[in-house]
Amino acid sequence: MPESLAGLGEAELIRRIAHFAPAGQLSDDTACLTPDPRPLLLNTDVLVDGVHFSDITTPAVDVGWRAVAANLSDLAASGAEHIDGITVALVAPGNTPWTWVEGVYQGITAALNQFGGSVLGGDCSSGQQRLLSITALGRLGRLRLHRSDAQPGDALVTSGPHGLSRLGLALLQNDPSLNHSALSETLQQRSIERHQRPIPRFDALQTLLQCKPTELPWRVGGTDSSDGLLAAVQALCSSSNCGAILQEEHLPRHRDWPKGNRWRDWCLAGGEDFELVLSLPADWASAWLQILPDSCHIGTMTNNPGKITWEETQLPLKTVGYDHYKSITT
Numbered sequence: 001m002p003e004s005l006a007g008l009g010e011a012e013l014i015r016r017i018a019h020f021a022p023a024g025q026l027s028d029d030t031a032c033l034t035p036d037p038r039p040l041l042l043n044t045d046v047l048v049d050g051v052h053f054s055d056i057t058t059p060a061v062d063v064g065w066r067a068v069a070a071n072l073s074d075l076a077a078s079g080a081e082h083i084d085g086i087t088v089a090l091v092a093p094g095n096t097p098w099t100w101v102e103g104v105y106q107g108i109t110a111a112l113n114q115f116g117g118s119v120l121g122g123d124c125s126s127g128q129q130r131l132l133s134i135t136a137l138g139r140l141g142r143l144r145l146h147r148s149d150a151q152p153g154d155a156l157v158t159s160g161p162h163g164l165s166r167l168g169l170a171l172l173q174n175d176p177s178l179n180h181s182a183l184s185e186t187l188q189q190r191s192i193e194r195h196q197r198p199i200p201r202f203d204a205l206q207t208l209l210q211c212k213p214t215e216l217p218w219r220v221g222g223t224d225s226s227d228g229l230l231a232a233v234q235a236l237c238s239s240s241n242c243g244a245i246l247q248e249e250h251l252p253r254h255r256d257w258p259k260g261n262r263w264r265d266w267c268l269a270g271g272e273d274f275e276l277v278l279s280l281p282a283d284w285a286s287a288w289l290q291i292l293p294d295s296c297h298i299g300t301m302t303n304n305p306g307k308i309t310w311e312e313t314q315l316p317l318k319t320v321g322y323d324h325y326k327s328i329t330t
């Protein structure tokens, strides 16, 4: 029988979890951060069993990685250039094996080792459903990106292809409607990797900061595409009181991405892509597009509030992103 959390008890569970934090970090009820003149950015994300992960598609180590990556992606899309660390709240039933929790913390540690920061604190509780809530703390650099900073006439760009995570999920679920022979080996591998191990795009943020034309002010509208590409564009439009024209021809697709409506919809609304979606002056955008591999110019912001249309047909886009309280409509 594997060791369960009920068998370990709370004190032993915390003692084991403490090995994944710096020595002594979890011995008090509070964490203390070293003073830093840069503004503090923070955000919280929750992962729920059956909603964001399942044992079929996500090994424990990837649950931990994804939880950290999702949080850090929001920090990257806000302009964070340094990560202080995270707090972790874990809820799990008493019969949860310790090896699952250990795997989650191994994934958390792997992501923090790659992107920076450490486990600063947290809490655990028994509960009926496994749940992981992470709060990430980081420091703002030279540019604060806001969703409300897009302007009509801006270029709309993104740091990479979309839909891969959704395809990765379908592959992991052995979706019978997928025709594997139409999907290259590279595309399948990349999609599963993107689903299980998403990457917050701090590299794309750094590139953006480096290539700013000197005459332009520090202004970029931005968000990440954690809820899908179209949801990101909609968020920029509604916060900035703008509209957008997208070019179907230039949707950010992997080079082996198949053609067809389903593939277009997964690209637009598959979700969990964690790329940067930015609205910025054309000169800055083209400098970024030239030096960031796989980045893509997808459209233009307009002064037509709330209207998102295709350039080719001038028809409105109907697909919406993932909403936790609604089913997807296409």
Ligand SMILES: [Mg+2]
Residues within 6 Å of the ligand: 073, 074, 224, 225, 226, 227
């Ligand atoms: Mg997000």
